[in-house]
Amino acid sequence: MPTTNRMPAIFFGHGSPMNAIEENTYTKTWTQFGQDFPRPKAILMVSAHWMTHGIAVTAMEKPKTIHDFGGFPQALFDMQYPAPGSPALARRVAELLAPLPVQQNQDWGLDHGTWSVLTKTYPLADIPVVQLSLDLSQPASWHFDIGKKLACLRDEGIMLMASGNVVHNLRRMSADPAGHAWAHRFNDKMRAALLSADWDKVVHYEQFGQDAALSVPTNEHFLPLLYVIGSHQPEDQLSIASDGIELGAISMMSVVLS
Numbered sequence: 001m002p003t004t005n006r007m008p009a010i011f012f013g014h015g016s017p018m019n020a021i022e023e024n025t026y027t028k029t030w031t032q033f034g035q036d037f038p039r040p041k042a043i044l045m046v047s048a049h050w051m052t053h054g055i056a057v058t059a060m061e062k063p064k065t066i067h068d069f070g071g072f073p074q075a076l077f078d079m080q081y082p083a084p085g086s087p088a089l090a091r092r093v094a095e096l097l098a099p100l101p102v103q104q105n106q107d108w109g110l111d112h113g114t115w116s117v118l119t120k121t122y123p124l125a126d127i128p129v130v131q132l133s134l135d136l137s138q139p140a141s142w143h144f145d146i147g148k149k150l151a152c153l154r155d156e157g158i159m160l161m162a163s164g165n166v167v168h169n170l171r172r173m174s175a176d177p178a179g180h181a182w183a184h185r186f187n188d189k190m191r192a193a194l195l196s197a198d199w200d201k202v203v204h205y206e207q208f209g210q211d212a213a214l215s216v217p218t219n220e221h222f223l224p225l226l227y228v229i230g231s232h233q234p235e236d237q238l239s240i241a242s243d244g245i246e247l248g249a250i251s252m253m254s255v256v257l258s
Contacts, residue, residue, distance in 0.1 A: 006235075007040050007153075008258040009160040011228040012117045013242070014048075015252050017069050017076055020116040026252050029242040030120040037258070041157035042086045042128040044093065044150065047113030048164035048221040052133040055097065055146075059090035059104035063129065066111040081115035086128035089158065093132060096149050105133075113163040134223055143223045144203050147230020160231050162224030166190050167215040167251035174248030186215035187251045191240055194255060199229055215251075225255065232257055 010033060019027050049068055050056075063085045067077050087104075094102035110118075114131055134143070147160075154160055167183045174180065189208055193201035203226060205212050216222045232238070241254040 005038075006155050006233065007157060007159045008037050008256055009154060009228045009231045010162070010257075011225045011255040012161065012163045013165050013252040013254050014113055014117050014163045015165065015246055015250055017072055017112045017116050020079060020112070020119050021073075021075055025244070026242050026254070027120045029254060030117050033241070033256075034121040034123075037159070040127060040159035042089045042130065043118070043159045043161055044089060044130050044132055044153060045114045045118075046132045046134065046162040046224040046227045047111055048134070048168075048224055049111040049113040050108060050131055050133045051136050051220050053135060053137045054103060055100060055135050056103040056105040056108070056133040057090040057093050058085055058108050058110070058131045059087050060085045060106050061087065063131070064109035065115055066109045068111045079115070079119065081110055081119055081125050083110065083118070083122075083125040083127060083129040086130050089128065089130045092153070092156075093130070093150065096152070097146065108133075117163055132227075134220055136220060140203050140205070140219070140223065140226060144199065144226040144230040147227035150227065151231035151233065154231060154233075160228065162228045164221035164224040165251050166222060166225065166253045167245065167249060168221035169214060169217050169249040171217070172214065172249040176248055179245035179248045180214070182211045182214045183245050183249050183251065186211040187243070187245060187253060191243065191253065194229070194238060195240065197232070197238065199232070202226070202229060215249075228255060228257060
C-alpha cells in the first residue's frame with residue numbers, strides 16, 4: 001500500500017494475450033493491484049505494442065480496443081475494454097514533455113499490452129486510460145528521462161503504468177519448464193538491480209553481454225520498465241509483485257513503486 005497520496009507506478013510483465021481470459025498466479029496479482037491501491041483519476045499506460053518515431057498519446061474520448069495479434073481463440077478477439085479516454089490528460093502529457101512535440105493521436109486506441117492487464121486490474125473499464133507511445137528512435141536513457149518528466153502526474157491522481165516483459169524472445173520460446181539459463185540469469189540481474197535502486201544497470205542492460213542480447217533481442221518490451229523506474233521518488237518503495245520465466249524466454253516480472 002502507498003504511504004502517501006501519491007499514486008503508484010506499476011510495470012506489468014504481461015506475457016501472452018491469453019492472460020486476459022485465463023486465471024493464474026500473474027493475473028491474480030494484477031487483480032490484487034486494483035484492490036490494494038486507491039482508485040486513480042486516470043491511467044497513463046506505456047505499452048510495448050505502440051511503437052512510433054516521435055511521441056504520441058491517445059487523445060480521443062473513446063479509444064477503441066485493438067486486437068493486435070493472430071492465431072488465438074475467438075474469445076480473445078471478442079473481448080472489448082471500453083474505458084473512456086482523457087483528452088485533458090493527453091494535453092497534460094504534452095505540457096510536461098514540452099518542448100518535445102507530442103502528437104495528439106486520434107487513430108490508435110488501447111492495444112493488448114494495455115487491455116489484457118487492465119481487464120484484470122480494473123474490469124469495469126470505468127477509469128480513463130491514455131496510452132503513450134514508444135519512440136524507438138531514442139536510446140534507453142531517453143525513455144528513463146521521460147519517466148522523470150512524467151513523475152509529477154503521480155501526485156495529480158494519475159496512475160503511471162507500463163506493460164512489457166524484462167525478458168522477451170519469441171524465437172527462443174521452449175516447452176521446457178526449466179527455461180533457458182540465460183533468461184534466468186538476466187532476469188535475476190535485473191531484479192537485483194531494481195531492488196537495490198541501481199537504475200544505471202537497468203538502463204544500460206546491454207552491459208550484461210550475451211544474456212542481455214538473448215533476453216532483449218529487440219527493446220520494445222523492455223523500454224516500458226524505464227518509464228516506471230524513471231518516475232521513482234525518494235519516498236518510494238520498490239517491490240517485485242510477481243516473477244517467473246514462462247515458455248523458456250518470457251519474464252513475467254511485475255514491478256511496483258509505491
